[in-house]
Amino acid sequence: MSDHAAAPIDTTIPPPAPAFAHHFDDAVQQHEASTLGIWVFLVTEIMFFGGLFLAYIEYRVEYPSVFAHASAELDFWLGTINTAVLLTSSLTMALAVRSAQTGKRRLLLICLVLTIVLGTTFLGIKGVEYAHKFEEHFVPGPGFQFPYADPRPAEIFFSLYFAMTGLHAVHMIIGVGLLGWLLVQARRGRFGPAYYTPVEVSGLYWHFVDIVWIFLYPLLYLIPRHY
Numbered sequence: 294m295s296d297h298a299a300a301p302i303d304t305t306i307p308p309p310a311p312a313f314a315h316h317f318d319d320a321v322q323q324h325e326a327s328t329l330g331i332w333v334f335l336v337t338e339i340m341f342f343g344g345l346f347l348a349y350i351e352y353r354v355e356y357p358s359v360f361a362h363a364s365a366e367l368d369f370w371l372g373t374i375n376t377a378v379l380l381t382s383s384l385t386m387a388l389a390v391r392s393a394q395t396g397k398r399r400l401l402l403i404c405l406v407l408t409i410v411l412g413t414t415f416l417g418i419k420g421v422e423y424a425h426k427f428e429e430h431f432v433p434g435p436g437f438q439f440p441y442a443d444p445r446p447a448e449i450f451f452s453l454y455f456a457m458t459g460l461h462a463v464h465m466i467i468g469v470g471l472l473g474w475l476l477v478q479a480r481r482g483r484f485g486p487a488y489y490t491p492v493e494v495s496g497l498y499w500h501f502v503d504i505v506w507i508f509l510y511p512l513l514y515l516i517p518r519h520y
Contacts, residue, residue, distance in 0.1 A: 328490075328493070328494065328497075330494075331494045331497050331498065332497070335497065335498070335501050338464075338501065342457075342460070342505055345453065345456060345457050345460070346457075346508065346512070348453060349453045349457065349512060350512075352446065352449050352450070352453065353512075355446075356443075356446035356449070356450075358442065359442040359443050359446040359447050359450070360446065360447075360450050362441050362442045362447070363439070363442070363446075363447045363450035363451060363454075364450070364513060364514065366429070366431060366441075367422075367454070367513060367514050368422055368425065369514055371418055371421065371422050372422075372510055372513070372514040373510075373514070374418060375415050375418050375419065375506070375510075376506065376507070376510050378411050378414050378415045378418070379411070379415055379503045379506050379507075380503070381411055382407075382408050382411035382412055382415070382499070382503065383499070383500055383503045385404045385407040385408045385411065386404070386408045386496050386499045386500065387496065387500075388400070388404045389401055389404035389405050389408060389475075389492060389496065390489070390492050390493050390496040392404055393479070393484040393485070393489035393492040393493070394486060394489050394493075395486065396485040396486050398479065398482065398484075398485075401479050401484065401492070402476065402479055402480065405472055405475055405476045405479060406476065408472055408499070409469055409472050409473060409476070412465055412468060412469045412472070413469060415465060416462060416465055416466065416469075419458065419462055423455075426451070426455075431451050432451065432455070433448050433451050433452045433455065437451070454513055457509055457513070458509060458513070461502065461505055461506060461509060464502045464505070465502055468495075468498060468499050468502055471495045471498065471499075472495065472499070475491060475492055475495055478491070479492075
């Protein structure tokens with residue numbers, strides 16, 4: 294065999310030198326601080342979304358029949374497909390984190406790309422659903438129309454629907470942007486067993502956004518749709 298035969302491509306990456314900012318004693322301390330920071334941030338996000346959930350529950354209790362009629366106007370299948378898409382993206386994100394921890398660079402890149410594709414798929418489907426609501430005049434404002442029940446509480450329902458799902462979509466867009474940055478850094482070989490904090494922290498954020506949708510889906514699309 295020729296000495297110049299091509300060697301097999303190694304899909305793993307060697308552990309990079311520990312990287313930490315000057316105000317940390319070591320990489321372990323930086324990792325712990327970053328993890329604590331993201332959890333504190335997520336707690337504030339829980340309180341933020343919690344206010345919207347409480348408002349929705351209060352109005353749903355006050356106008357159960359109208360909210361049920363309005364909920365029936367949402368596209369159950371689009372909501373269900375988007376739920377499956379996000380659950381799958383949580384799996385690929387978890388695999389991305391594990392790949393970074395074990396130094397599997399190629400698998401890390403693949404999982405990040407798949408998660409980005411799934412995230413943008415979710416946003417695309419949500420955009421289609423929003424377009425349908427514009428066509429049906431279910432967008433709160435001067436042009437709002439709802440012939441099936443009292444339009445005022447129905448408008449409250451769709452106001453909360455757009456507020457909660459719109460805020461969730463903004464978080465999804467931010468998450469896709471973070472994953473795009475991770476993808477660039479992963480291609481440069483930045484992450485491995487010695488340094489994977491950005492991937493892990495971004496994974497926690499992504500899972501949080503997915504969990505929020507797991508609560509939005511039944512509240513908006515499932516319980517109850519008819520009275």
